[in-house]
Every structure is written in C-alpha cells, then in structure tokens.
Amino acid sequence: MIAQLDIFVGPEIQWFALSPLLILLGGALGLLLVGALTPPWPKRLYAIVSATTAGAAGVMALVLWDDISETGPTTLVGGALAFDKLAMFMTVTICIGVLLVSILSDDYVHDTPNRGPEIYALYLVAALGGIVMASANDLIVLFLGLETLSLALYVLAASNRRSSESAEAGIKYFVLGGFASAFFLYGIALVYGGTGTTNISEMVAALQTSIDPFSDDTLALAGIALLIVGLAFKVAAVPFHVWAPDVYQGAPTPVTSFMASVGKVAAFAAMIRVLVVALPFYKDDWRPIIWVLALVTLLGGSILAVVQDNVKRMLAYSSISHAGFILVGVEAAGYGAGTSDPGPGVPAVVLYLILYSVLVIGSFAVVTIVSRSTGGDTSIDSFKGLAKRRPALALGFTVLLLAQAGVPLTSGFIAKFGVIQAAVDVESYAIAVIAMVCAVIAAFLYLRIMVSMWVGESTDESAVTIPFSMGVVVTLTVVFTIALGVFPGWLIDAADQVTQYAR
Amino acid sequence: MIAVIEPTWYLLLAAMLFGLGAFGLMVRRNPLIMFMCVELMLNAANLTFVALATRSGDINGQTAVFFVMVVAAAEVVVGLGIIVSILRRRPGATADDLAELKG
Amino acid sequence: MADLVWLIPAFPLAAFLTILLFGRLLGDPKAGYLATASVFASFIVAALIYFDLVDNPEDQRENVVTLFSWIPVGTFQVDLAFLADPLSILMCLFITFIAGWIFLFAVGYMHGDPKFSKFFLYLSLFVFSMTILVLGENLLVTFLGWEGVGTCSYLLIAFWHTRESAATAGKKAFVTNRVGDWGVMIAMFLAFSAVGSLSYTVLNESAETGELAASTASAIAILLLIGAAGKSAQLPLYVWLPDAMEGPTPVSALIHAATMVTGGIFLLTRINPVIEASYDWVPTTMAWVGGLTALFAATIAMTQNDIKKVLAYSTVSQIGYMLLAVGSGAYVAGIFHMVTHAGFKALLFLGAGSVIHGMHEEQDMRKMGALRKFMPITAATFIIGWLAIAGVPPFSGFWSKDEILLYTLGKSTPLYIIGVVTAVLTAFYMTRQIIMVFFGEARWTSLANAEEAPEVAEGEPPVETHGAHGEFKPHESPPIMWIPLVMLAGVAAIGGIINLPKLFGIPSGTATRLEEWLHPVVEFGEADISGTWAYDNKYLLVAVAVACALFGVMLAWLVYERKRIKPWEPSLFEHGWYYDAAITWFMGNPGRDGFQVVADFDAKIVDGAVTGTAVAVKATATEARKGQTGYVRQYAAVIAVGVVLLLGWFVVIRGIL
Amino acid sequence: MSDATFLEYVVFFSAAVMILGGAIGVITMKNPVHAALGLVSTLFGVAVQFVAMDAQFLAAVQVIVYSGAIVVLFLFVIMLLGVDESMDLSIEPIPIQRPLAAVMAVGLVGLVAAAIIRARDALVINPGDGIASATDAGDNDANIRQLANNLYGDHVFAFQLTSVLLIVAVAGTVLLTRKWPKDAPETESSDS
C-alpha cells in the first residue's frame, strides 16, 4: 500500500529548546567565517569567544532545565531529539568541559604556529555533536552526532603537525574509530530490522506493545551487541580500549583533556540513551555484559596503569578505570530501567561524569603546564621536584590526583560514593567491592606521581612558568573539586532529578 | 505472486560484505586500503538498511542510507586529510610503521 | 593506732621522694642516714601497732585500713587497702628492723660510690614496696608490692650496670620472677572469677566455709606456688638468686636473703585456708618442692668457693625449709624460721660484705683464710651466725628448724629424712665456709694485687675509692659497719625466744609467743600434730637434730681444718647440677632460634604475602602491556575479538538458546 | 512473471558476484589503484541491488556520490602521494594476525548470519506503510517523493545535522592542511 504523497507537512521545530545547539553552531560558524575573513585576532580572543559561546549554551541549558521541571520531558523536531533532564544535564556538563578546555587551549594554541580559530570551532562543533548524542531520540541522529564528535576528535588528535606522535594518534584513532562506527551503524541497521524503527520512542512503544511468543528478536539482539561495541569503543571499555592510551598520549594535551571529558561524557550519555532509555526491554540481556565490561575495564585500567612511566599515559589508563567505575553505575541503572522506580543508577552516572570531567581537565591542564617547560616531555621524571619549583601547582595537582583516587572531601570521592551506592542499592555487591579494590590499585599510580613531585629531587632546574589561562583552569578545577567534595548537596539533588526520560 | 527475492538473501550478502571489510582492515597495511575496507563495511550496512526497509515496507531505512552516505563522504574527506598529512611526511608508510606509541 | 598502719610504707616512700628530688644535694652520706631514719621510723610505727594489737582480744587483731578505691569496674572493686593483722605486723617488724641495720651498714659499705644516693633511693623504694607487699589487704595490693620489690631487685642487682654480668643478672631475675608472676596473675583471675573479690578476707572465708570448690582452691594454690617459686627462688625457678649476688652485698643481705625472697612463703601463709581447702596433693607438692629445693641447694652450697654464692645457695636451701613447713601445715614454724633466718642470714651476708670490703672486693674464699686475726668483730659475729644457721642450740636457727622438722615428720617420713640430711649438709658447708674464711692459713698474702685488679670488673667504683693498693692487708670494717653486725648477731643468738617450744617449763600462754600471736591468722590451716608419733617423741627429735648439726660441723672440721678426709667436691654440685647451664643453653640456642624462626616467618611469609601481591600485580601489568603492541591492525583484531564475544553472548546465549 | 523472478535471480547473483568479488579485490590487490577499482565494482554492485529493491534514488546517489566522488578522491590521493607501487602481501609482520583476523571475520559473519537466518520468518514489528516504487503505480517519482517527504519530515533535524558534519569536514581539512610556518624541519617526536 502506498503512502499519501500530495500534501507535505513538515514537523514543527522548537527553536528555543534547541538554543544550546544553535548557540554552539553559531559560535563555531562565527569563528570559522569571521576568523577566515578577518586578519588574525589578538591573543585570547578566539578562546574567549569559544568559552563564552560554551558558557552561553550552558546557561541556556540551565534555563531549559527549569522549563523541563515544569513541562516534563518531551521530544523535539518530530521525535528526533529528546528534551529531558538527562539531555540538559549532559549539555551543561559538556559546556563546562568546552569552557574549560577552550581557556586551557589558549596558550597552547598560541605556542603553535597555527593560531587559527579552527581548533575552537572544532571544539564547539564536537560539543554540539556530543550534545546531540546525549539528547538523541533516534538512533540515526545519535549516529550522526557520534560521527560529528568523532570526526572533530580525529582531526584534533592529529592537529599538532610538529609531532609524529600526534599524527600517529590521529590515524590510529581515525581507522579504529571508523571501524567501530561501522559496527555501530551495522548495529543500528540490525536493531532497525528487529524493531522496525530507529526512533527510540517508537522502539520502546513497539517493544512494550507487541510482545508475542512467535516473534524472534535475535536480529535485534545482534544489533544490540554491535551497538554496545560502538559505545564501548567510545567510552574506552576493555577490550575496546586499545586506542585510548596511544591516542591520549599522542594527541596534544588540551585535546586529550577534551577527549577524556567531553568525549567520555557524550559517549556515556549515548550509552544511557541506548541501553537505559531505548532498550530497558532487553536489560536482562545487556546487564550481564555491562557487568563483565565493568569488571575487565576496572581491572585492566588500574593494573595496566601501574607500570606506566608517562604521566599522560598513566592518566589515560586511569581514565579507563574510571570508565569502569561509570560502567558499574550503568549496570546498576539497568536494574530499575523502564520500571516505575528507576533507582539511583543514572543519577550516579551523570554525577560521576560531571565531577570526573572537571577533574580530568584540571589534571591534564597541569600536565600541559609541565610539558610546556620540559619541551613536551611528560614522563614521570619530568614531574620530579615540582613541589620545590612550584609548590602551589604541585599542591593543586595533588588535590586533583587525590580526588581521582577517591579520597574524601574531594569531588572524586563523592562520585565514587554515588556509584558504589547505586551498585549496592541494587545489591550487586561483588562489583562494588571489586571496584573499590581496583580503586586501591589505581591509587598506587597517583601516589607515584605525588611522590615524584614531593619527594623526588628535580632533575632539571628549568623554571616552570604557568601561563595565565592554564593557571586559571587549574585554579577553577581545584576549587571545584574541593567545593564539590565538601558541599555536593545541590549537585546531587540536581542529578537525582535525572530519572524521567522523553520516550 | 510477485516473488521478489526475500530480504534474507540481501542480508546474508551484506553480512559477508561486512565480514570481508572487517577482515581486510585487519590484514591490509596500507592505510588507504584499510580505509577502503571501512567503506566496504559502511556499504554492507547500507545494503542491510535497504533490505530491511523493503522487508518491513518502511521508507525510514532508505533515508538512513542517505545519511550514511553523507557520513561516508565527510569521513573520506577528514580521513584522507589525515592520511595525506602523514604520508606526505613519511611516504610509503604502512600502518605498522606508525607504532611509536605502545605499551 | 592500727589506723596509722599506712605510716609504715609512708616513711620509706617519703625518703624515696626526698632522695629522688634532692638526692644529689644530700649526697653521701646524708641520703643514707635519711633512708635509715625513715626505715627505723617505720619500725617504731610497726612496734606501736604491735603493742596496740597485742592488747586486743584475738578476734579483733585484724584491722583493714582503706586508703582509696584503686581499680573499680563493675563487680571488680579493688581498694588500695592495708590489712593490719598479726602476720603483716610481724612481717613489718622484722623487715623494718633488719632493713634498718642493713641500711646503716650500707652507709658505710657504699661510702664513696658515685651513685650513693641512687642506691638508697632504690633501697627506700624497696622497703616501701616490701611493706606494701606484706600489708596488702587484697591480692592486687600485694601484687603491687610483689612486682615493686621485683623491680627494685632488678634495679639493685643491675646497680653496677656497666658490668655486663650484673646487667644480665638483673634482667634474669626480673624475667624469672615474671614467670612466677604469671602464676600469681592467673591465680588472681581465678580467685576473682570464683569469689568475685580479691580480698584475703573474702577469699579465706569462702575457703573456710567450704564455698570455694576444692578444684578452684587447688588451682589457686598451685598457681600461687608457681609465683612463690619465682619470688622465693624455689625449684624450678631458683636460678636467678645465685646470679643476683652480682648486686652490692647489702642488697643481697636485705633483698635476696632476709625479706623479698620470703615473700612467696608469706603469700602462701596468707592464704593458708585456701591451701587447706584444696586437694591433699597440693600441700604435699609444696612440701616436696620445698624439701627437694632445700637438699638440692645444700648440695650445691657444699662446693661453692664464692663467699656470697655459698650464702646464696644456703638461702635457697633455707627457704626450701620454709616451704617445706608450709607444705606440712607448719605455718607458724615457717614464719618463725623466716624471722630467725632473716636475722642470721642478713648477719652472714653483712659479715661476708664486711669481709669482701676488708679484702678489697675479693670474694673467692680460696684466697682468704685466717681472717679472724684481722677482723675480729666480723669473725665473731659471723661465727654466731654460723652457729645459728647450723642449728646449734641455743641459737635461733636451732629452734625454728627443729620445729619444722617436727611437723615434717608429722607429715611424712621421707620428707623428714630429707630435712635431716639437709640439716647435716647445712652445718657442713657453713663450717667449711667459716674455716676457709677465718681459720686455716692465710692464702691471700701470697697473691699480689696486680692480678686481683682485673678480677674486679672494670667500672666498679668502690675499687678506686679504696685508695692505692700498696701493701695489701685485710682490715676491720669501720664501726658504722660492724655495729649492725653486732646488733644482728644479738638477734641471731637469741632470736629463738619469740617462739620457744613448750619444753623445759618455759612459761606458756603469753600472747607474746609467736604461736599464739599468729593463731588467728593460721588457725584454719595450721596442722595439728598432737598425738602423732613425732609429737610424742619430741625430745628424741631434738636430740637427732642437735646430733646432725654437730655431726656436720665435725665432718667439715675434719675435712677442711684437720685435713683428715680428702674434700669431696663433685663438679656436678659445683656447677649446680648443670641446671642453670641447661636452661641458659636452651634459651640461648633452641629458644632463640625458635624466636628467630617466628621473626623470619613474619618478614618472609606474612609480609611476603603483601609484597608478593604487589609484585604479582606489577608482573601482570608488565605482561599485559606487551599486548598493547601499537599496531593498529592488531588493535582492530582485539576489538574484533570483543565483537565476536559479545555477539556470541547475545546471539547464541540469549537469542538462540 | 516467473522469468522475471529468474531475471531477478540473475541480477541478484551477478550483482552479488560484483560486490564480493570487488571486496575480495580490495583486500587482495597489491596495488592500491587496483584495490580502488575493486571498490568501484563493489559499489556498483550495491547500487544494482538498490535498484532491485526499489531504491532507485539511493542507487543513483550511490553511483554518483560513491563511485563518482569518493573513489575518485581515493584515486586522487593515491596519485598525489604516489603510493601506487605494489606492496608485497605475502609477508605478514604480525604473526598471528591473519589467522586471527580470518577466524574473527568468519565468526562475525557466522554469528550475524545465524541471527539473520533465525529471524527470517519472524514477523515484522510495526511495519511501515509501504515503499513507493517507481516501477509500479506509473508514478516515476514515487520513490523520490516518498523519500523526500520522509527526509524533510521526520528526519529534518538529522538532515540539518549532516550540514554540521560537513562543517567539521571543512574545518578539519583546513586545520590539517593549513601550511605551518617554519614547518620545514620534520622533527620526529619532538612532542612527548
């Protein structure tokens, strides 16, 4: 039977609700076009524009947050986008990330011969892609967002033309990324075959309504498997983590911080979208897998980190083990997914994401500062005696590292606490204990860095200069870390509201 | 009694194509060819989409293919850009040569 | 008056504190006089209380004086309280009296020692602890004194701590005592768990009324016996006492002869109802331990050449007598012997000290002889002491020993024989000592001071203080040293009167007699031997005892003076049956090795497990990172593996199955 | 129209041969140029299959975009870099790579195929309202119009998003190809 083709009615577009995306897009275009047409802008200006854009988008997101509190979750543009608190929370998180990274990049970019606005434009666009992933209500849209983010990241990773390692990182990330997104796409296709749609709302509806014993959903299951592959690749979960250490180490440090913050946030948001929002129907199928992934990721990340001697690489592995922690939260979120009582899983995850992304940006900011003075050397020896040369910086880094280790009165502890609480709440004690033990193993590497800073005798007396912008970032992140560690109440309250999803 | 070949055939064909693509990416060392293999995989996905669209008589599948093509195009641009920027510096470098970062 | 009993320990304590603060100001000899005065003050107080109590009727001779609540937790209420009763007062009397004279002697003996004031600091602390020990109203207060005297003895034995042997001896004494204390503590726990109190009154009453189960009573008694064996140097824990002679001689006299070492006997006497309430084998065990120790130590004493060692082993032997008495239920006799022994043994030690002093720190009897010409007073007093310990009537030792033997025979014949043999040996080795020291030819003239100098361990202050050793000549000690000798000689001579047996029509029935005096304390435990064969043939026994004493003296005289018989000094005896050596060896080798094994176990196994884990993690990581080869295609392969696994789970496990 | 079906079979299998053959060519050809040609054949085959499945518009786009643009781009790059010399495929630096890859590929295909075959007669959940074919109903634009409606209807946002994707591509290439001043000395691993 053939569709009625005469009259065409386009879907209404809620421009206001899309404002964060539009702002980011506008900022990016502005930077590109104006930047291309005008002579190079004075220092800091690109960064300021990009940062303000991100800030504005974040503020808009906060405004929309309140709207959602009143109207409740809905979908936008013909069901392409979800308009709910999960989306907004992630939007804010990503915007914070972009804000900080933009500031951080200022002096870095200024050191490179290429002072153009492209990097910032790519940050903004990538952020846009991330937000789309976080708020996608259609797997195709999700895929497009994913590709937007990924493509930007491939370029950014390779953006340091001076360094062969940057290039290597770029191509590795690109090839493997393409590989993974092919799987993801194939997964979408198979799920489409299994459920007859790519739209999450329709998918949920279809799965909940048409349950009959004769239909066989093996196709959908295969699709889910491949979807998980794609997402696991993005969040760098063992064994799909292989790219992460090399890319994190090779990419320019500000870009690394961007990947570790925005990239991870978007990926996990997408994971929640796909698994918790779209496929609660199959939670009994995917929860065990996530459990296993969490386990191997925790172990792999923390154990492999122990023997590294390059700080960037250490942090890469530590971010892998953090991903394991977040996966624990996702696993917990699966327990109540789709039921009337969603449980603390998703709030714990989003809380972890926002706290961790700030944390990791701060850490990499310190690495950027140090590597500037050592001519790009980020080996652990280059941190020796930092406390003598730059006590304040060392103290800040110490705070950030302790936070990553999950020491109380830092945001890192709150994050871990939330996740463990979620896991315990759904009685998956085993993984909770394993996670904590892995945290102990991982703590060893943070201690190693601290030792080389505080106890080690500095090898070279090259003065570590702290550029203004980077100093600002470190200060902000440290303050944030401690403040949230001591008074996390309001943020937790906000995260706890992320339980109703637009379907 | 229009006996259109049932989609399963196409799906199996796509699966094989996908597998070949994946295999190729794992065995070839020339980055360009590895990239071509990615294209193969994407095409396999496309084929699947269309086949399934036909199966369930739903146009969305075909629309999806449309987007995938755009993605493929963009990916090619970026990917080739990266490859060029590397191979210009190190002519004839294979994927295995780019293994400074490890451990 | 009895309420002021706390004054008895108070005086020495005051002296202790004063010397602690102003010891250096007072210095030599004022500190000594101060300490002496304080002790005599305590003696006076004790005497007053004694007369006070004597007037009371028997049942009102127990006064409990509570100072304050010491350790109160729930049902466990222990006060710092004193029990002023005949036994404790008696103890205080002779302790303070003898201590006083020894202090006086020490003032002379320690003259010129740089640590003079510290010496009296320790001594005062000791007397304080000792009085606490005997006055304690409950086991814990006694234990306070018990450990206190142990500590003081440790400090005083190791007084010349620069000498390795002294240090070791002090440690040995303390640790060996601790072994005994273990018994005492467990006994206390048991007592508390049984009767819910540590007070002697409660404990003894529960024993007298039979509430205390025989098993518990036996356990307490035996455990306390262990304690007594430690403190009173009985088998198997006597080993520390001979070494304790490393300490200055007054210390040996006071602590390791007269007072502290009798603490065990006192404790057992204190709880005599408990012993009575326990199984029969318990007192028998005590008796045998005592008897064997007495014989054992006597045999060793026969062969020692160190003037102090002889006395030390003789002390062990004599305390064995006392324990024998306790075991035979002859508590009064035991205490009696304790008192008399305190007198003459203190005398003998001080005499030995005087001799050593006169011989310039020479202790080897083989290098003495014929000293009676040079130090007549010392000699005379020493001889009195000798007669007393040898059990020659009418000297004090005779009476007490005789009574013990009497009761022993009442208990069992073999023990009696052991006692008699020991008596012979006692007489023998004491005579031997007398002869070697004061009679015979002078063997010291032959030796020059040159080789005598190194003999005195370096860093022993008195040596220097004795001026230049030019022409060596033994000299009599100054009056401040021989006056105490004379006083104690008097005690040793007539000390027996406090408890003469009812013979020869000596007037009886006066409370002054020890037996009546102690009656309220020991009435429950005291054995009744009237009607036994032994009791009926007292005179015979007396005769036997006297005969033994004389025989022993005679024998020794023949051997060492007349040289009629070759001296028989088997090295087995000389080395104390190799018992001490055996223990030392055991501790030194297997014991130490065992400890080392544990230490190594800790380092290698327990800690090894921890570090091993760390190493394991590192190794795993080092292996795992090899997987991160850096080859893109291999990464792809790894991812593919993951893909296949996931597909396998979803398609096969979840989908098809 | 049994012959039609036969014809369809012929079409299907010949196209399949083109596809797989081309793919195998991509994998096995020593020379990148030949590999690119293999890619072309695959793409054409896919286009043919599209036609066979009433996706005429997609088929057209496939030919234009892929074969027309993308492959040309590939070839252009190959020529630009002059990497068109043959590469010896007989050697494999990483020992277990090939067997592993083979096993994985087979496993992958096998598992997916298993899923496909098993889901073969599973009835379709919420079927769509049919695909307009240019061949029947005499409306040659049916497929295009339906596609357009869908594209600018439900998927208008995604459609807009593709533009963002292109922006990324543009910005990215600019960033990557912008000439760096004093770029001359290629410092290997000056960074990190």
Place this chain on the structure above:
Amino acid sequence: MLAAETGPIAFPILSALIFTPIIGAILIALLPKSRPEYPKMVALMASVATAAMSIWLMASFETSDAGFQFVSKHSWIEAWGISWHLGVDGISLFLVVLTGILFPLAILAVDAHHDEKSYLAWLLMLQAGVMGSFLSLDLFVFFVFFEIVLVPMYFLIAGWGYEKRVYAATKFFLYTMFGSAFMLVGLIATVAIASREIGYTTFDLVIIAEQANFAASTGRWLFFAFAIAFAVKVPIFPLHTWLPDAHTQAPTAGSVVLAGVMLKLGTYGLLRFGVYLFPEASYWSRNLWLTLAVIGIIYGAIAATMQTDLKRLVAYSSVAHLGFIVLGIFAFTSQSMAGSTIQMVNHGVSTGALFLFVGWIYERRKTRQISDLNGLQKVAPIFAAAFMLVMLSSIGVPGLNGFVGEYLILTGSFLTARWWTVVAAVGVILAAVYLMWAYQRVFHGEPDEDNKKFPELKLKEGMVLLPFLGLIVFMGIYPKPVLDRIEPSIDALITRVEAYTNYEAPEPTIQLRDEEPADDQPAEEPADEEGEG
C-alpha cells in the same frame, strides 16, 4: 532524633575541636616563607587551644551519663541522608583528650629537619582528621575522617621519614585504603538495608543502631566488611605488616601520633562500629577475634624480641599491646572492655613516649640499630631513668598505667575466655623479655667511643616528657576518675550485646562446678618462652 533532642549547647565544642587545627593548618599554609619562626608558633597555639578545649570537655563531661554528650547535629547532604553529627561518650572521651594532648607535645618534641611549614600544616590536618574520626556519629562523616587521615600521614612519612620512607608510606596508604574499600561497601550496604526498616535513608549511626536490626546473616556480612578495615588499622595479625615499616620510617612525631592515636582508630572503630552497630555479629565471631588477638600478643612479642632496630621493636610491641585491647573488646565483660578502653589511652601515652625516646636517640646518634648503642645509662642517667619508667609502664608493672589496663583486660577476659587469657598472660612475661633485653643492650654496659658523647636529656625534652610521666604514674595509681567516666558507656554497650544475643555478662560467683582449671602445666610453657639466657 534521639541525639538531637539532647539539645543545642552554647558553644559547638566538638566542631571547634575539629576545626581549630584545620584553621591553624590553613594559617600556616598562608604564612609567608620569609618568617620561618611563625609556623611553629601558630601550630603550637592551634594545638594547645585544641588541647585546652579537650581538657575542658573532659572536665565538663557528665560522669554518670552513658549516652552521647555535647551532641551537635546539622544536616550536611540531605540527598543522601548525611548529617554532620558529632558526639562524645565515655569510650571516645579520653581518646579525644589524648589526641588533644599528644599533638602539641609531638610538635614541641621534635623539629622537622626541613620545610617545617608544610610539616606542621600536615600535622594539624592529621589532628583534625583523628579528632573527627573519634567524634563523628555519622557513618559517612566517620568514613570521611577515617580515610582522610591517610593523606597527612602519607605525606608526613613520605616527606619527613627515613631511608625507606616512600615504600613505607605507600604501603601504609594502600594497605589501609584496601581495608577501607570493604568498609565503604559495607557501610553503604548497612545504610541501604537499614533504610528499608527505618523508612528513609540516613547515615546517622545512632538512628541506625536504635531502629534497625539486621538479620543475623546480613549483620555478619556487614560486620566483617567493617571489621576488615579496622583489623588493618589496629592492626590485628596477620594484617599488621604495614605497621613496622610505617612506624620505623615515619618521623618521630609521626610515629608518636601513629602509635598514640591512629592505631586506636581501629580498636575504637571495633567498639563503636563493630560491637555497637552489630552486637550479634561481633558476639558471634568473638572466638575468631580472641584467637587472633592472642596470636597477636604472643607473636608480636616474639617478633619484637628479635628486632635489631629499636624503633621496629617498639612497633612490634604495639602489635602485642593492641592484641590485648582486642582481646578485651571481644571478651564482652565490663572489666575487659573498660580495660581495653583505658588501655587505648595508656598505650598511647607509654608507646608514644617510647617513640619520643627512640626519636631523640636517633637525633643524637643518627642510628636506630640496637647494636650501635650501648652504655647510655652511664653517660645519660636521667635520660635512662625516664626511659626506664616508660619501659616499666609498657611492661605493665603495677602502680604504672600500663598495668591497670592490661590487668583489667585479662581479669575480665578470664571470665568469658579463660584459656585465651591464660595464654595471653604469657605476653606479660614476653614484654619483660624484649624490653629489658633491649634496655640492657642499649643502656647498660660500658659506652664505647661513639656513645661516650651521648648528650643528656635536654630541658625542653624534659618538659615534653613531664606530662607523659605524670600520666603514667597518675593513671597507674588513681585510674578511678577515668574508669568512672568509661564504665557507664561500656555497661550500656554490654547491655546492648545482651539484648541482641543470648549472651549474659558473667557475675563472678562462688563456682561449685568441679572442672579442672589451670594447673601448673602451662607454667612450664612460659619458662620456655623466656627467651635468650
């Protein structure tokens, strides 16, 4: 809740106890490097103020009240039901006081050999953390403090320790954190399970303890999750091996604090979060703990005997002493538990003092090896005398503080755990063995050339020591005031245990059953243990 009703008090003394050191630390951190004399001043002022407050606390403590006093409770993280809930009772009171007193002394006793500023700052942070752990009545708050103390301690060891300091510090940090990992999970599980009964989520210790009671099996799991952390902290054999390293490598002040108060976090935790929170489980598992405790006593003593490093020796002696405390806790009699509580303080005083001595010896001779030291008593008699007194207290000689605690523990344990006690008492002998042997080797004998010039006790050091010695004697002779304040809380605890189990605290009575109690058979065994001849 129950705690909140005790009403607001004029001055939040407990919070002040925690924040005064923190403020001090921040001040020090802000001080300019140009004025090197200020930091010490500030540190002393802050710590002395804390000490004064803690003493005031003790003075105004309601003796007969078994419950929590000076309670202050403010909501902190509502979302998770976490409140800033502080309170002190007889069990924690003296630990708080000890913490208050120990730190100024530790600061005064030894100067950091470099970078005094951060050294003092870390010390004050440490004090705040320890205070917080003793005062907090909220599971979350407790965990926060329990965990946070690791950081300053880590930096103190790693920054100002001796040759193997980094290894020791890392070991200490990771080992303890490993224990806490289980506690965190157990803690959260406790709250989660309790909330199902209470109806709302709260981390409030008192509320959970009062209103929730766990199924036996659940409670046991939870209890062990907690117990592992505390067992590491105490440390209980075989989880003790971090202690010798940490103690040996830590700077003197660090060792003093570590031995003085930080080890007590474990035993205190066992009382407050083990016995109080899970009476059934702790009673059920008592035999395990008793056995481990006794092993620790003997084992620690033996290991201590064979140490060649004086500081290591003292460290191992801590293992033995803490064994006594654990023994007392799990004997569940008012005597033993009160004994354990008071012994926590006593051990803090005497072992703290011992570590001071070792530190001073190291300052003077730059060695801790026993074999390098001899004859010190001749050259430094006062030093030796003071050491002797502390040593005697550590040996447990009556009349000194060590005895009171040990004796109470043993006599109490004997009622419920007879045979364990009989063996544990052997530890009293061994204590004499290892300490006196060490004393002989270090202080007795003739000093050789290196030790000839050993300086006598300085006046400042004497001043620092006086409080220690005073406490040692006073607590030994008149512990009544302390015990009076401890006992009510202990009795309440025992009543609680009785309420949750079939256990009945034994009333010592005339025993008539005729079993065969301790005969002199074990008497020989100590004789064997006596160590080297």
